[in-house]
Amino acid sequence: MENRLTVRSTPLADENLKGYVLRLAQANGHPDIRWLLDAAGLRLAIAGTRCDLTTLSNLTGVGPIDLEALANWPVAGRTGLVRFGNGSLPATALDLIHPRACPSCVRERGSVRRIWDVTAYVACRTHGCWLVDSCPHCLSRLSWMRPGLELCRCRRAWTAASSGPASESALEVAALLEERTAQPMPTPASQTLPVGALQTLDMAVRFIAFFGSDHTDPNWRVSTMTKAGLAADRKTVETAAHLLQDWPQSLYEWLERSARSSEHRVGLAAEYGHCLPRLRAFFGDETFAFLFSEVRRYFADHWGNGLIKRKSIFYAPPDAPLRVSGSQAAKSLGITSASIARMVGNGILKGELRDMGRRRQILVDPTSLQEFQERAEQALSCSEAAEGLGTSCSQIEKLRRGGILDGVIKVGGAYRYERASLEGLVAALLQKATVMTGAGVDMVSLAGLPLHRRLSLPSVLQEALGDRLPLWRIAASPLESGLRSLYARKSDVFGHTVRLSGERCLGVREAAKSLGVSVRMVHALAVAGCFQTNRPQTGRMVKCGLSEHSIAEFHRSFCFSRDLLHFKGRSSRTVISTLTSLSIFPILYPDKRKGISAVWNRSEVDQYIK
Known part of the structure; x- marks a missing residue:
């Protein structure tokens, strides 16, 4: 015995x-x-x-x-695998403590099946029902320490339990596992992905365990290692079965669900957290290359929330990129990434700037980048624009700052000018010009106007475009173009140095010298209304606008602090304080930063002195 x-x-x-x-x-x-x-x-x-x-x-x-x-003994070495038939499985894929079985199969066969120990096998294909892991009488989980195959530890038949019909997805997974158990070696040719790519039982159970688990659970690793029971395994199997049925769209949906809500949402680590590192650790074998290939395709063509570095395992060149990085855009334009960031911030390029803590990610719309690049290539440089208008580069820069030229493109630190904008400016000026019939002796060319250093070219063009300054042009000639073919009368531009009455007119510098003040002070006095006749031709480019009569009249009507002999040797602050106490206020207060002196009405001050 x-x-x-x-x-x-x-x-x-x-x-x-x-x-x-x-x-x-x-x-x-x-x-x-x-x-x-x-x-x-x-x-x-x-x-x-x-x-x-x-x-x-x-x-x-x-x-x-x-x-x-x-x-199911462990495989030699620290592999985490155990034997299963002629192959091996992860130890977490088997439940060797709490048995599960099909009641009908046990009654008919009089034995248990090895595949029932696989946690991903939850339904019986033969009878189309769920497996059972508990007794319907005592409600306790089945144990190997029971009196018989059909008896529970309570000595009643657990096979009387009503398991109910299994879902189609669970039965499809059971069919896949049984097929891989019968054919443990990889097939030479894969079928439709991913079912055909899961060529071994080990690959199938790992796929189901990973994609059927809840990655939002903070105890995810513990939940994949513990044996939660048949009910939890059913949920895992049905969740993973969706990926098998609707591939690859189901994988894309899984990636979208796995993305967490991030304040910055920049990059894979910020959006997916530990999900993608888990994917790499779980499917590090070469046999799962099909899975990583599909994930790369999603990030390349479907994921629009950032960019992936080329050295990343999840990088793949997209067919039609949704975003271009700041470094790639800078390389294509020949400028720096900081310039690209400024262009995106100013709205010149369509894109997005995302904070990454101490760093910043620059995303640029490739269509916007291509359009800007085409515009920049067709635009003219500053020297080319100056040659086209017939002036200098410095005058082109002044016209840009004055807002005369539109269609300006800034590439890095240099400006480029669209040809249509330059041609439009010349055409608008030519349209307002009258053809000259005489020799034009009293005329000055707009191209040569900056040489006189008395007027700024932008101000002249603004007056001309505003119909406040008449322009003249010569007959069409191939030798002259741009501003070279446009003229203005010298008297209209520079003003009359001697008026028709014989009175001499002074320029700003001459007036400032006559008054003994700074050039800025002349403008301040004119704004304050201290001159009776300033700019007799209102709205015209007249620089000699102050006559000798208006300056003499100023001396009779107004005075400075230095003119008040009663306060000889005293500062302007003392003079202002003394006169203010008598309710005599200056019409212009001093400003040392601008070179402005205090000005009083002479009649009011003389009344106090007398």
Whole structure:
């Protein structure tokens, strides 16, 4: 009796070790498997722990090698894998403590199947029902320490449980696992992805375990290692089955769901957190290249929330990029990334600037970049624009600052000018000009006007475009173009130095010298209304607008602090304070920064002095 069993049987092809021992214990009339294990000197963890099966082999008459093939012992080395039939599986993919089974299969076969230990196998294909892992009578989970295959530890038939029909997705997963169990070696040609690419049982259970779990759970790693029970495994299987049925759109949806809400939403790490590192760690084998290829395709053509570095494993050149990085845009335009950022911030380029803590990500719309690049290539440089208008580069810059030229493109630190804008300016001026009939001796060319250093070219053009300064042009000639063909009368531009009455007119500098004040002071006095006749030709470019009569009249009507002999040697502050106390206020207060002196009405001050 010690060396053999009364009833012996050989293991079935799809049976596990504990199921085989339980079947022998039931056939020999033992209440559970403990007697047989004690007789063989083994523990209950026989299926998952390497041990000596020689005594058990003597009792059953089955060779030790055949018994080891039923066990799920760890693979040598720190691999985290255990044996499963002719292949191997992750230890987390098997539940060797709490058995699960199909009641109908147990009643019909009188044995348990090894594939039922796989946590991803939750439905029976033969009967189209869910597996059962608990007793319907005592509601406790099934155990290997039970009186028989069909009996629970409460000694009632757990096979009376009503499991209910399984879902189509769970049955499809069960069919996939059974097919891979029967064909453990990879097939030479893959079928439709990803089902055809999951060529081994190990690949299938890893795929289901990863994509069926909840990655938003902070205890995600713990949840993938613990055996939560059949109900949790059903949910995992049905979640992962969606990816198998609607590939690759289902993978894209999974990536979108896995993206977390980030304040900055910049880059993969900010948006996906630990999800993508988990993907790399879970599917690091070359056999899952199809999965990474599809993820790269999503990030290249569907993900519009940022850019991926070229050295990243998830990078792939997109067919039609949704965004271009600031460095790529800067390289195509030949400028710096900082210039690209300013152009995006100013609205010159369509794009987005995103903060990354101490860094900043620059995203540029490729269509906007291409349009700007085409405009910049067709535009003229400053020297080319100056040659076209017939003036100098400095005058072109003044026209740009004065707002005369539109269609200006800034590329980096240099400005470029659209040809249409320059031609439009000349055409507008020519339209307002009258053809000259005489020799034009009293005329000055607009191109040569800056040489006189008395007027700014932008101000002259503004007056001409505003119909306040008449222009003249010569007959059409191929030798002259641009501003060279436009003229204005010298008297209209520079003013009359001697008026028709014979009165001499002074320029600003001459008037300032006559008054003994700064040039800025002349303008301040004119604004304050101290001159009776300033700019007699209102709205025209007349620089000699102050007559000798108006300056003499100023001396008779107004005075400075230095003219008040009563306050000789006193500062302007003292003079202002003294006169203010007498309710005599200056019409112009001093400003040392601008060179402005205090000005009083002479009649009011003389009344005080007298």
